[in-house]
Structures are given as structure tokens and as C-alpha cells.
Amino acid sequence: xxxxxxxxxxxxxxxxxxxxxxxxxxxxxxxxxxxxxxxxxxxxxxxxxxxxxxxxxxxxxxxxxxxxxxxxxxxxxxxxxxxxxxxxxxxxxxxxxxxxxxxxxxxxxxxxxxxxxxxxxxxxxxxxxxxxxxxxxxxxxxxxxxxxxxxxxxxxxxxxxxxxxxxxxxxxxxxxxxxxxxxxxxxxxxxxxxxxxxxxxxxxxxxxxxxxxxxxxxxxxxxxxxxxxxxxxxxxxxxxxxxxxxxxxxxxxxxxxxxxxxxxxxxxxxxxxxxxxxxxxxxxxxxx
Amino acid sequence: xxxxxxxxxxxxxxxxxxxxxxxxxxxxxxxxxxxxxxxxxxxxxxxxxxxxxxxxxxxxxxxxxxxxxxxxxxxxxxxxxxxxxxxxxxxxxxxxxxxxxxxxxxxxxxxxxxxxxxxxxxxxxxxxxxxxxxxxxxxxxxxxxxxxxxxxxxxxxxxxxxxxxxxxxxxxxxxxxxxxxxxxxxxxxxxxxxxxxxxxxxxxxxxxxxxxxxxxxxxxxxxxxxxxxxxxxxxxxxxxxxxxxxxxxxxxxxxxxxxxxxxx
Numbered sequence: 001x002x003x004x005x006x007x008x009x010x011x012x013x014x015x016x017x018x019x020x021x022x023x024x025x026x027x028x029x030x031x032x033x034x035x036x037x038x039x040x041x042x043x044x045x046x047x048x049x050x051x052x053x054x055x056x057x058x059x060x061x062x063x064x065x066x067x068x069x070x071x072x073x074x075x076x077x078x079x080x081x082x083x084x085x086x087x088x089x090x091x092x093x094x095x096x097x098x099x100x101x102x103x104x105x106x107x108x109x110x111x112x113x114x115x116x117x118x119x120x121x122x123x124x125x126x127x128x129x130x131x132x133x134x135x136x137x138x139x140x141x142x143x144x145x146x147x148x149x150x151x152x153x154x155x156x157x158x159x160x161x162x163x164x165x166x167x168x169x170x171x172x173x174x175x176x177x178x179x180x181x182x183x184x185x186x187x188x189x190x191x192x193x194x195x196x197x198x199x200x201x202x203x204x205x206x207x208x209x210x211x212x213x214x215x216x217x218x219x220x221x222x223x224x225x226x227x228x229x230x231x232x233x234x235x236x237x238x239x240x241x242x243x244x245x246x247x248x249x250x251x252x253x254x255x256x257x258x259x260x261x262x263x264x265x266x267x268x269x270x271x272x273x274x275x276x277x278x279x280x281x282x283x284x285x286x287x288x
Numbered sequence: 289x290x291x292x293x294x295x296x297x298x299x300x301x302x303x304x305x306x307x308x309x310x311x312x313x314x315x316x317x318x319x320x321x322x323x324x325x326x327x328x329x330x331x332x333x334x335x336x337x338x339x340x341x342x343x344x345x346x347x348x349x350x351x352x353x354x355x356x357x358x359x360x361x362x363x364x365x366x367x368x369x370x371x372x373x374x375x376x377x378x379x380x381x382x383x384x385x386x387x388x389x390x391x392x393x394x395x396x397x398x399x400x401x402x403x404x405x406x407x408x409x410x411x412x413x414x415x416x417x418x419x420x421x422x423x424x425x426x427x428x429x430x431x432x433x434x435x436x437x438x439x440x441x442x443x444x445x446x447x448x449x450x451x452x453x454x455x456x457x458x459x460x461x462x463x464x465x466x467x468x469x470x471x472x473x474x475x476x477x478x479x480x481x482x483x484x485x486x487x488x489x490x491x492x493x494x495x496x497x498x499x500x501x502x503x504x505x506x507x508x509x510x511x512x513x514x515x516x517x518x519x520x521x522x523x524x525x526x527x528x529x530x531x532x533x534x535x536x537x538x539x540x541x542x543x544x545x546x547x548x549x550x551x552x
Contacts, residue, residue, distance in 0.1 A: 003377075004376070004377055007371040007377040007378070008371075008377065008378070010367065010368065010371065011368060011371055011372065011377075011378065011383065014364060014368055014387075015383075015386060015387065018387070018390065018427070018430065018431075019390075020405060021398065021401035021402045021404065021405040021427070022390070022393065022398065022401050024401070024404070024405050024408075025400075025401040025404060025405075035404075035407075036404045036405070036407070036408050037408060038408045038409070084301055084302050084305055085302065087298040087299065087301060087302060088298070088299045088301070088302025088303070089299075089302075090295065090298045090299070091295060091296050091297060091298030091299025091300065091302065092296075092299045092302075094294070094295040094296045094298075095296040095299060096296075099296070099299075103299065103302075103303060103306075106303075106306045106307070106310060106311060107306070108535060109310055109311075109314070110310055112480070112484070112531050112532075112534065112535045113528070113531050114484055114485065114487070114488035114505070114527050114528075114531060115485070115488065116488050116490060116505045116508055116509065116524070116527075117314075117317070117488070117508075117524045117527055117528055117531070118310075118313075120317065120508060120512060120520065120521075120524050121313030121314050121316060121317045121524070122309065122313050123512070124313060124316045124317060124320060124517070124521070125309075125312060125313040125316050128316060146309055149305070149309075150309050150310060153302075153305065153306070157302070182293055182295070186295075186298075207391070207392055210392075210394060211391075211394060211395050213395070213396055213490070213491050214490055214491070214505075234394050234396070234397070235394060235395075235396040235491075238394075238396045238397055238400055239396050239491060239494075239495070242396075242400060242403075242495050243494075247400060251397065251400065254397075255393075255397060255401070258393055258394065258397070259393065262389065262392045262393060263389070265392075266385060266389065266392070270382070270385070
């Protein structure tokens with residue numbers, strides 16, 4: 001009993017320490033002070049930061065442009081990675097052992113590699129191609145997209161692969177025997193069976209892309225919501241302002257917004273998976 | 289002969305993409321690492337790397353920060369994962385979600401938060417850059433350590449532990465001889481989740497030490513910002529070797545233990 005209490009104390013203590021910076025940031029989003037000062041006079045309550053963030057101020061424009069870019073890139077990169085990665089996993093699954101080994105090794109490289117080496121190798125290549133082959137500056141939305149797809153692609157492959165291994169191989173053959181075209185077999189038989197893997201690959205891609213700084217910094221060019229300026233994502237925007245010592249206090253209310261959004265999405269996914277689990281067991285019971 | 293579509297052709301775009309944007313770029317890095325500014329083959333960058341004491345300092349500091357971060361994260365995370373995974377102590381499955389939730393919040397934003405709170409207790413990059421960096425690293429990498437440890441602990445063979453206890457082992461012996469050996473895969477993947485990423489990280493050390501602690505990541509970044517491509521590429525090449533060695537050493541560990549992969 002005492003052990004259990006101690007264990008729980010430990011769990012909640014670490015949890016508290018882990019969330020302390022974010023919680024302090026959120027608490028101070030309700031203060032009008034420019035800097036975070038713990039102690040007397042450091043906290044002047046007010047909603048000014050929220051008003052600034054949600055009205056048409058210069059800072060708000062910068063923040064929402066960065067947010068918009070971040071989301072657009074994350075979604076496009078995730079879609080591309082999911083399509084390429086899923087097809088890749090299916091194709092490799094039906095390939096010879098030697099191809100499998102080669103592709104698996106290639107897949108492992110970006111997973112294990114340091115992010116800065118991935119970023120750098122891509123930059124080097126884009127500069128090389130731009131100087132010697134295309135004679136133009138290549139950095140744009142497209143190079144950024146390629147960078148993010150490289151980050152996410154192996155994880156899509158790795159989440160789809162185990163689902164393929166669990167799949168019933170006879171179903172596809174049966175579908176073909178019953179007159180389905182290979183494309184129909186793919187869409188109606190294989191894809192539905194590996195859907196959970198595709199779904200987690202998609203979420204994983206989004207998470208990786210949203211969180212990325214170094215690849216973005218090295219591969220971005222002008223475009224998207226930033227117009228003629230280099231594409232600013234949330235990460236690059238915050239890092240740039242950190243360097244210039246001009247971190248806008250409006251990021252504090254933004255933290256709360258992100259925190260709540262993430263919380264909602266996680267709860268959504270948990271509820272969705274629980275529901276699906278329930279219908280599955282119900283189906284299993286009915287089938288019997 | 290009529291072309292007949294086979295399912296294995298689905299992987300062609302994937303293989304082309306990886307070849308173009310993973311394999312060839314790495315080849316270019318290796319080329320730049322072993323050539324000089326005119327593009328001729330040379331070991332100038334390697335010679336510079338090994339004779340430059342600041343580079344060696346950078347590597348030592350990176351190793352130090354990485355090993356310390358890993359150890360601290362393991363010390364905090366190991367008992368935590370054990371408690372979270374054990375039904376005896378914790379029946380709440382949502383709790384583990386709370387521990388890995390910070391992974392979904394933009395890490396530059398989190399680093400800013402850590403920096404703000406360290407600043408508020410007067411621990412800045414100006415007065416104690418090393419400590420600030422270390423705290424920032426632990427904050428950022430703790431979830432990556434907890435997740436693989438937790439996944440391994442869920443699979444612990446409890447009958448083995450009970451058998452050990454029945455045969456007269458005291459709790460400490462059960463822990464050392466049964467729990468720890470069983471959780472080795474989790475420990476290894478926790479180490480791979482922290483060691484190389486910490487050594488090569490850029491933002492955390494840059495933001496928290498205010499540029500006073502230079503890790504390998506910062507060093508490569510600075511090289512490239514100053515157009516010292518060959519030197520930067522050689523450092524990246526060294527890092528690549530470290531990555532390949534660790535890939536080779538952990539090749540038998542279950543790949544699904546990868547914390548990023550287990551996120552969803």
C-alpha cells in the first residue's frame with residue numbers, strides 16, 4: 001500500500017515537473033507582462049495577449065501565416081508520404097527477398113540518421129543540381145516538401161508493413177479468382193485490411209512534419225502564405241525570434257490553443273479506437 | 289511479349305524516391321567530405337577535422353551531453369515506465385498518454401517554454417550554459433525514453449518474476465536478475481532515441497545556452513552557414529559513421545520499439 005502511494009507520488013511528481021514550463025507559459029498567457037517573472041508584481045491579469053493574437057495585429061499576422069504554412073506542409077507531406085509509403089510497402093511485401101533487404105536498409109537510413117545530416121545532404125544536392133544542371137535556384141515549396149516527405153516516408157512504410165504481414169493472403173487471390181482486376185483487388189481487398197497502419201502512418205507523418213525545424217530551415221524557399229519571402233513555419237518563426245531576442249508574448253496564448261487542440265485530437269483518436277474495438281468484438285460475437 | 293502488371297511494381301516510386309532523396313544526397317555528402325573547394329579529391333577536410341582542437345572539443349562536449357542526458361532520462365524514466373506498466377501500481381492507461389503528449393507540441397515552442405522558466409529562476413545561457421542545455425535536453429527527450437521502456441515493460445513475463453520470488457530471490461534480486469534483463473531491448477532503443485539525436489541537435493543547445501555550448505549539430509550548421517562545405521560535410525560524415533555503427537549494433541533489436549514509430 002505504502003509502495004503504491006510512493007509510486008503514484010513519483011508518477012505525478014514527474015508529470016508535474018514535465019508540464020511545468022508549458023503550464024507556466026499558459027498561466028502567463030493571462031498576464032499582460034512582456035516577460036515571465038515569478039514573484040511579486042510579475043503577474044498582471046488581463047486578456048490583452050488573446051486580443052492581440054486574434055485581431056489583425058502585425059504579430060498575429062506573422063504567427064498565423066507561420067501556423068498556416070506549417071499545417072499546409074504537414075498535410076500535403078503526409079498525403080504524399082502515405083501514398084508513396086503504402087504502395088512501397090505493398091510492392092516490397094510481394095518482392096523477392098533480395099529486394100526486400102535492400103529496400104529495408106534504405107528505409108532504415110532516414111530513421112536512424114541524424115536530422116541535420118538528412119537536411120544537409122538534401123541542401124547539398126539541391127545546390128549541386130541548381131548550380132550544375134538546372135542553372136537556377138531550386139529552393140522553393142517543392143524542396144521543402146521533398147524534405148518533409150523524406151522525414152515521414154520511412155515511418156509510413158514501417159507502420160504499414162506489420163499490417164501486411166498480419167493480412168490474410170488468400171483474400172486477394174480469392175478476389176482475383178472471382179473476377180476482380182488487380183487494381184480492384186488492391187483497393188477493395190488489400191487497402192481495407194491495412195487501413196489502421198495507413199492511418200497511424202498518416203498521423204505520424206503529420207506529427208513529424210509539425211515538429212520539424214532543421215530540415216525546414218535547410219530546404220525552404222519562397223512560397224505558400226509567405227509569398228515572396230522564405231516560407232516561415234512555426235518552428236522557424238520561433239527560432240528566428242529567439243535568435244533576435246524578440247519572442248512575441250503572443251506565443252503564450254498560442255501555446256494554450258495548440259495544447260487544447262492536441263488534447264482534443266488525442267481524446268478523439270482514443271475514443272475512435274475504443275469504439276472501433278467495440279464494434280469489432282460485437283461483430284465477432286455476432287459472427288459466432 | 290505483353291507487359292504483365294505485378295504487385296511488386298507498386299514499390300517502384302518508393303524505391304526511386306528513396307534513391308533520389310536519401311541515397312544520392314548521402315553519396316554527395318561523402319563526396320564533399322573527401323574533396324576540396326575546387327572539387328578535386330582531397331583529405332584536407334579530414335586533416336583539418338582531426339587537427340582542429342575546437343572540433344575535438346565539440347565532439348567531447350557532445351558526447352558528454354548525450355551520455356549525461358541518456359543516463360538522467362533512463363534514471364528518471366525506468367522506474368516511471370515500470371510503475372506505469374505495472375497493474376499493481378497503475379490502472380490508468382490514459383496516464384501514459386499524458387507522458388508522451390508533449391511530443392505532439394512543437395518542440396521549438398516547448399524549448400522556448402523551458403528557456404522562459406529557467407530564465408525566471410535566473411538560470412540562463414549566460415551564467416550556466418551547460419546546465420541549461422542539459423535540462424533542456426532531458427525535458428525534450430524524456431518522453432522518447434519513457435515510451436520504448438513502457439512498451440517493453442508491458443511485455444514483462446510476470447510468471448518468471450513470481451517463480452524467482454518463489455525460489456527465494458528477494459525483491460532486489462528479482463529486479464536485477466529478471467526485470468532488468470527482460471527490459472534490455474527497451475533500454476537499447478531508449479538509448480538510440482537519445483544518444484545520436486542529442487549529439488546532433490541544434491535548436492535546444494542554441495536556444496538554451498545562447499550559443500555558448502556547441503554540439504556537433506551546431507558545428508555542422510555553423511560550417512554550412514559560413515560556406516565551409518567540405519568541413520561541414522566531413523563532420524556530417526563522421527556523424528553518419530556513428531549512426532551506421534549504432535544501426536549495425538541494434539539490428540537485432542525489435543524495430544517496433546522505435547519511440548517515434550510507436551507514437552500513434
